[in-house]
Amino acid sequence: MQTAILFALAAAALYGASDFLGGLLSRRAPYALVGLVGQAAAALGGVVAALAVSAHPGMGAIGWGIGAGIGGAVGTLALYRGLSRGRMNVAGPLSAVGAAGLPIPIDLLSGGKFTALAVVGVGLAIPGIWLVAAEPGKRDGGGVAEGLLAGLGFAGLFVCLDRAGDTAGLWPVAASQLSAVAVLAVFVLAGRRGTAHIVEAAHIVEGARTGSAAPTGGTARVPWAAVWPGVLGVGATVLYFLSTREAMLAVSAVITSLYPAFTVALAALVLRERTSLAHAAGLLLCAASVGAFAVG
Numbered sequence: 001m002q003t004a005i006l007f008a009l010a011a012a013a014l015y016g017a018s019d020f021l022g023g024l025l026s027r028r029a030p031y032a033l034v035g036l037v038g039q040a041a042a043a044l045g046g047v048v049a050a051l052a053v054s055a056h057p058g059m060g061a062i063g064w065g066i067g068a069g070i071g072g073a074v075g076t077l078a079l080y081r082g083l084s085r086g087r088m089n090v091a092g093p094l095s096a097v098g099a100a101g102l103p104i105p106i107d108l109l110s111g112g113k114f115t116a117l118a119v120v121g122v123g124l125a126i127p128g129i130w131l132v133a134a135e136p137g138k139r140d141g142g143g144v145a146e147g148l149l150a151g152l153g154f155a156g157l158f159v160c161l162d163r164a165g166d167t168a169g170l171w172p173v174a175a176s177q178l179s180a181v182a183v184l185a186v187f188v189l190a191g192r193r194g195t196a197h198i199v200e201a202a203h204i205v206e207g208a209r210t211g212s213a214a215p216t217g218g219t220a221r222v223p224w225a226a227v228w229p230g231v232l233g234v235g236a237t238v239l240y241f242l243s244t245r246e247a248m249l250a251v252s253a254v255i256t257s258l259y260p261a262f263t264v265a266l267a268a269l270v271l272r273e274r275t276s277l278a279h280a281a282g283l284l285l286c287a288a289s290v291g292a293f294a295v296g
Helices: 002-025 031-052 059-082 088-101 103-109 116-133 144-163 169-192 192-208 224-244 247-258 259-270 276-293
Strands: none
Touching: 002 031, 002 224, 002 247, 002 259, 002 276, 031 169, 031 224, 059 088, 059 169, 088 103, 088 116, 088 144, 103 144, 103 169, 103 247, 103 259, 116 247, 116 259, 116 276, 144 169, 144 224, 144 247, 169 224, 224 247, 247 276, 259 276
16 A cells, blocks of 8 residues: 555656746747657657567557547646636636545445545645635636546546556557557648637646747747657656556555646745735645555
8 A cells, every 4th residue: 555655646646847937938839749759758758668678568458548538638628618718717627626636435335435534635635726826816707517527537547547457468568558649630631720729728727827829920840859758757647557456446546646746836936926826725635645545
C-alpha cells in the first residue's frame, strides 16, 4: 500500500509538472501544437517503455489501453471547450473532482472496501482538489456539462488502465498514448474550428494568469520543447498504472488527481505567483489527505 501511494503521488507530481511546463510553452506557441508534439512524444515513450518490459499482452489489455487513451483525449478536449467559453471556474474544478470521485463507486461496486482513514482521505481530497483547481475571479454558472464530460473522460483513463490487468507489462500504457495522439491529431486536422477552440482556450488561460495571450497569426513553428511535457506525462501514466497494481483503484485515482496542487506549487515557486487563500487551504487539505491514506 505504501508503495502504491508513493507511485500515485509521484504520478500526480509529474502530471502537475507536465501541465505547468505545457502552460509555459503555450505562451509562445499555440496550445494545439504544444499538445500534439507532447502527446506524440508520450506515445513514443510509451512504446519504448513497453518494449523494455518483456510481456505478451492480450487483446483485452490492449483494448482497455485504447479505451484509456480515448478517455484521456475526450477529457482534455471537453476541458478546453469549457475553458474556451470562459468557464474555467466551473469546468476546471469539476474535471479534477470528477476524475477523483467517479472511480470510487466503481471500486465499491467491484467489491472494494475502504478503511476508515481511507474514507477520511477521500473526504479531504475532494474539496482540496476543487480549491487548488479553481481559478480566481468571477464565477460563471455555465461549464457544468463540459466539466462533467472532462471528469468522466479522465476517470475513464484511470478506470481503463486499472482494468487492463498486470500481465500485459506496459503495453496498455503504450496503447493509451497511441490512441490519445490519434484522437488529438484527428481533432487538430479536422478543421479550423476545432483548432480554434484549443488555441482560444490557451489564450483565456494564459491571459488570466499573465495578462497576455499566445501568438495566433502566421505560420507557427513546431515547439519541439513540448517533448518534455509529453515525457513527464507518459512517466506519470506509467507510475499511475504501477500504483493500481498495488492498491485499490479509488486510492490510486484520488491521489493521482491531486496533480493541480503541484501545478499551483510550481507556479508559486518558479514564477513567484501569489497563492490565494483558497489555493493554500486546498494544498493543506491535499497534504492531509495523503497523510490519511499513508497512515491507513
